Amino acid sequence: MTAQPYRLAEGGVIDRTRPLSFSFNGRRLTGFAGDTLASALLANGVHLVGRSFKYHRPRGILTAGTEEPNALVQLETGNRSTPNLKATRVELYDGLAATSVNCWPGVRFDAGALIDAVHRMVPAGFYYKTFMWPRGGWHFYEKLIRRMAGMGRAPEGPDPDRYDRTNAHCEVLVVGAGPAGLAAARAAGRSGTRIILADEQPRPGGMLLNVTDTKGEPGADWIGDTLSELRSMPNVRVLTRTTVTGYFDHNFLVAVERVTDHLGPDAPAHLPRQRLWRIRAARVVLATGALERPLVFANNDRPGVMLAAAARAYVNAFAALPGRRAVVCTNNDSAYEAALDLHRNGVEITAIADLRTDPAGPAAEAAAAAGLNILGGHAVVDTSGRRRVRSAQVAGIGADGSLEGPVRALHCDLVLMSGGWSPAVHLFSQSGGRLRYDDALGVFLPDRARQPVQCAGAVNGADGTAACVLQGQDAGSGNRPAAASAPAAPEAGSHWPIPARNRSGEFRRFVDLQNDVTAADIALAVAEGYQSVEHLKRYTTLGMGTDQGKTGNVPGIAVLAGSLGAPLPAVGTTTFRPPYDPVTFGAIAGRDVGPLADPVRETPMHAWHVEAGAVFEDVGQWKRPFYYPLAGETKRDAVARECLAVRNAVGLMDATTLGKIVVSGRGAVAFLNRIYTNAWDDLEVGRCRYGLMLGEDGMVLDDGVTARLATNRFLMTTTTGNASRVLAWLEEWLQTEWPDLDVYLTSATEQFATVALAGPKARAVLSGLTSDIDVTTEAFPFMSWRSGHVAGFPARVFRISYSGELAYEISVPAAHGLSLWAALSRQGEDHGITPFGTEAMHVLRAEKGYLMVGQETDGTVTPIDLGMQWILKKKKDYIGRRSLARSAMLDPLRKRLVGLRTEDPELVLPEGAQILPTAPSGPPETMIGHVTSSYWSGVLRRSVALALVKGGRDRETTTVHVPLDGRTARAEICDPRFYDPDGARLRG
Amino acid sequence: MADPTVRDVPAVTLARCPPRGRINLRGNCWDPAFLAGVASAIGTEPPPAANTSRPAGRGVILWLGPDEWLVEVAAAAETAIAVALEDALAGLHASVVAVGDGLVTLSLSGPRSVDVLAKGMTLDVEPDRFPAGCCARSLLAKAPVLLYRPGDDLLYEVTVARSLSAYASRWLEDAALEYLQPA
Amino acid sequence: MLLISCPWCGQRDESEFTCGGEAHIQRPPDPDALSDPEWADYLFMRTNPKGRHRERWCHTHGCGRWFNVERHTLTHDIISVYRMGEGPADDGDGDPS
Ligand SMILES: [Zn+2]
Secondary structure, three states: OOOOOOEOOOOOOOEEEEEEEEEEOOEEEEEEEOOEHHHHHHHOOOOOOEEOOOOOOEEOOOOOOOOOOOOEEEEOOHHHOEEEEEOOOOEOOOOEEEEEOOOOEOOOOEHHHHHHHOHHHOOOOHHHHHOOOOOOOHHHHHHHHHHHHOOOOOOOOOOOOOEEEEEEEEEEEEEOOOHHHHHHHHHHHOOOOOEEEEOOOOOOOHHHHHOOOOOOOOOHHHHHHHHHHHHOOOOEEEEOOEEEEEEEHHHEEEEEEEOOHHHHHHOOOOOOOEEEEEEEEEEEEEOOOEEEOOOOOEOOOOOOEEEHHHHHHHHHOOOEOOOOEEEEEEOOOHHHHHHHHHHHOOOEEEEEEEOOOOOOOHHHHHHHHOOOOEEEOEEEEEEEOOOOOOEEEEEEEOOOOOEEEEEEEEEOOEEEEEOOEEEOOHHHHHOOOOEEEEOOOOEEEEOOOOOOEEEOHHHHOOOOHHHHHHHHHHHHHOOOOOOOOOOOOOOOOOOOOOOOOOHHHHOOEEEEOOOOEEHHHHHHHHHOOOOOHHHHHHHHOOOOOOOOOOOOHHHHHHHHHHHHOOOHHHHOOOOOOOOOOOOOHHHHHOOOOHHHOOOOEOOOOHHHHHHOOOEEEEEOOEEEEEEOOOOOOOHHHHHHHHHHHHHHOOEEEEOOOOEEEEEEOOOHHHHHHHHEOOOOOOOOOOEEEEEEEEOOOOOEEEEEEEEEEEOOEEEEEEOOOOHHHHHHHHHHHHHHHOOOOOOEEEEOOOOEEEEEEEOOOHHHHHHOOOOOOOOOOOOOOOOEEEEEEEOOEEEEEEEOOOOOOOEEEEEEEHHHHHHHHHHHHHHHHHHOOEEOOHHHHHHHHHHOOOOOOOOOOOOOOOOOOOOOHHHOOOOOOOOOHHHHOOHHHHOOOOEEEEEEEEOOOOOOOOOOOEEEOOOOOOOOOOOOEEEEEEEEEOOOOEEEEEEEEEOHHHHOOOEEEEEEOOEEEEEEEEOOOOOOOOOHHHHO | OOOOOOOOOOOOEEEEOOOEEEEEEEEOOOOHHHHHHHHHHHOOOOOOOOOOEEEEOOEEEEEEEOOEEEEEEEHHHHHHHHHHHHHHOOOOOEEEEEOHHHEEEEEEEOOOHHHHHHHHOOOOOOOOOOOOOOEEEEEEOOEEEEEEOOOOOOEEEEEEEHHHHHHHHHHHHHHHHHHOOOO | OOEEEEOOOEEEEHHHOEEEEEOOOOOOOOHHHOOHHHHHHHHHOOOOOOOEEEEEEEOOOOOOOEEEEEEEOOOOOEEEEEEOOOOOOOOOOOOOO
């Protein structure tokens, strides 16, 4: 166990009775419960925590929060590893292991740092300028650049953690639990309606947590009282460690709760690691606070250069000293409080360089009273030190903003800076709210809201805890918060950037520390014509890092305004987009991963298929048996065996998944006449008819058999994949175009289990299982249906066939599906009954030249293309009819359905293969069509294929060419009905 | 929120209900003859208000849409009641379809049942927003469901297509896991 | 994620709905009377305004009813919701027709 040389003996929220051991870049260190990784590193005197993205410059800890651009770490190893986490936000747990990102081989010696030596050769837009030549060269360079630039590394295996996602509704969502947010939640909570208060920190309190002396304003006691009142309200939900990352339309917000991140890999396994909250709020109060801005001076990125308020937080909240000897540079009062707090805790404040010529007011007076050395009209203009700041160069700044007088080097190990505060308007801006630039405060403030949202506290320009609490109370009660109070002292508006003392320094004044964008880059971009802030962002990558420029954006805009000689509000801001803070993919996916990624639908007979060793095929969400291989059988063998069983004996197939829709009402016939291309008036009760549905564009949409159950009642079937789509489409016509048609539709897909019994022995099998259905051809002809009992279950039996054989489809209530299947299997044993899957079904129907929707059709195929003119009504209208009459649809060169007989009978053409009229002669070839279905036919002992070919059967008997991998197959165009073209077998 | 943990009561219990008879009923609820016909067959008129239900004999009739209801009865009574409805509504524009085999009802109860449902549903299902007798079709994760709260207890019935019941029940089990560990 | 008021069920999350595109496009009563370009216009051409837009939506995973929504395409504000066969309550400026 190592000592923590920079840890204060007293104070802070850390628990000194609970030391925690952790490792950073392999070095074992100790911190305390309550630490962040950043505060624990600082307590151990570790400032060098990473390398920058582009120049691989040594970087330290800039902030104490979510806005951190520098201190990115890779947390843990293996599949739990998470890249690019901010050390300022990672809570310490025992055994934590973190490493730096962006450095190879290590943070202290980094090969990429050589880039920094030549860094004037790597200016803004460098990638665009350099790597676009030669043409295609980018692909080569990209690999090298990615390895070098890298950021963290994504884990390679599946994430072992659980993630949750949930929905919440509330009347008021309060974002941020600082003084304004706490006050808002309490005021809103007293109304009794549902309140959610979300805060990203482990403890509510916001910036108040970083303050020890509140000078009579609300402090720790107030937080405690407010929290205990909130916790006593059953209508208030307080979510800590929860970052609201997105503000979307209709007051829909997304937040990420880090449920067990702070416990590390030893967290209880039943708890989710993170929870994504999807919150619908009637009203939102944004109390998101403000973020301190860095100053832009030469080498402002060295480890040991820190925002003033961050240093204050480390000292007060974590009892960790960020250094022993500090130089402060500021353009406003807030840094004085930080300087005084550090001073009180034994840090030597060498000087406060204030950009304002004559710092006055209570802050400066208190500092002077404490004996601190205040240099008005001065600034830090450079720093030195290799892996840690060793000195700050301080000089006078003239009224014109130029460097004035001698440059003094002040020895120090810490430089604090404050460039003022930027209200955290990100979520307000995401909500569609407009911003305005406030000249007096020198900040962008929320202006006109587009959604029911109010801002309160520092985000709204309020200064001081009391003002924040007041605004929070107003917003929480639903009143408009009072206007922002004037700041204690005006801020310096210029000095962006602070002049450098030499040429080298001019190129190292960093604006965006994560993406290594400097003031010189911005000036160069402006000189090259990228003058809009949105163009500047994309050209220089300003604000495009994982921190989205929370610290650097406003300084960047100020530098741009300076380069353009334009006022800052004229430049404006870039668009704020979600997420406010990066979100893990795990949290987005929630539990919709692995077996729950998508619903799996199983039929009542599924267990039997599994038992029989079926190989399954996904059809939509359904699992359907594809084929049932016997031991040692290949797919082709199994499918051929199943097909022959149907052709020569009898097979049974699970047809449960076909869509079934009950169509009832006086208007049912009229409805079917409009929906299907054929006529339905003359269909008798007890009979079935095949129907084809078109889209209004004339293209085939779906097909299936519809049975007339009663005068005004039909049972329609659809293809498996289209069941819900067809029902929705039919409802749309009924509700929107034909409300006067008396028709009701009800889905019955799930109500019935259906078994297709097909083959010459089908009648023999069925007759043995029914006593109340006469199965003779005379009593029960092709395309009719009967009701009765099969295997003792109430059943509807349809004599229809998709195989071209004598076949029945037997429907029973779903609960009896498995029993029916078993009964048929037993009954058929003597006849050689064989279960067959969807692949055999495909082969059987292709041998017959039957269309399969989705195989022969792809949304561009008409019934005429399929040679199905016989199913089109001549006179009366139906959906799609007019489109079939469009001139383009009558083009004889449209692709039409044909059969293909390969010269080599053994050759099964690949589906999708292109068809040429002549042998290939080199590109460009003339393509006249493609193969849509292609199988080995066991009964014909040769391959069969269906194809769509220009000119269609006008080309019958001609030879076409199908280029394959390395050779060309020859095939003859033929009738697509390969087997039993007259249909004698299915009528038998 | 106050911690709803109650001693001796599991935080959440998921069960598959025994088979039920169910009839999908469609008709015009502005037609007095339709209302009277339904009442004569099941003892009550269909509820006209969205997302409400009414007791119907030993069963219940649930609103599905402005012209659509679900009658829930004992499994053994399904056929007889469907026939009774068909007879009572003969000649009217109405549709009666038995669908009991096509649906499965899961019941979710216990103090954390609301939290479990909220993970998969965008409906506001908190007890005072979804009071006793309330019913609504919506989505549970990726499965279309009918949610019904029969009484004042924290007990919700999730009715789902038979083929999706395994998915829905696995999803709910997974969502409930964090509340089911021993303390 | 929009919050849409179904005229039957009240406010529900967008995930329960399906958008059916521009509203008030009626199927021509006599398609044969239309020329090819007129038919193509009915079939394929839709307005795409920046501003108020009347659309058909279906409460697919709720009551199953189709209805009309007048929505601002830039702000996603829903200006009015009305049942099939009805007109919008507010027929003020910005009428896209
Ligand atoms: Zn609805």
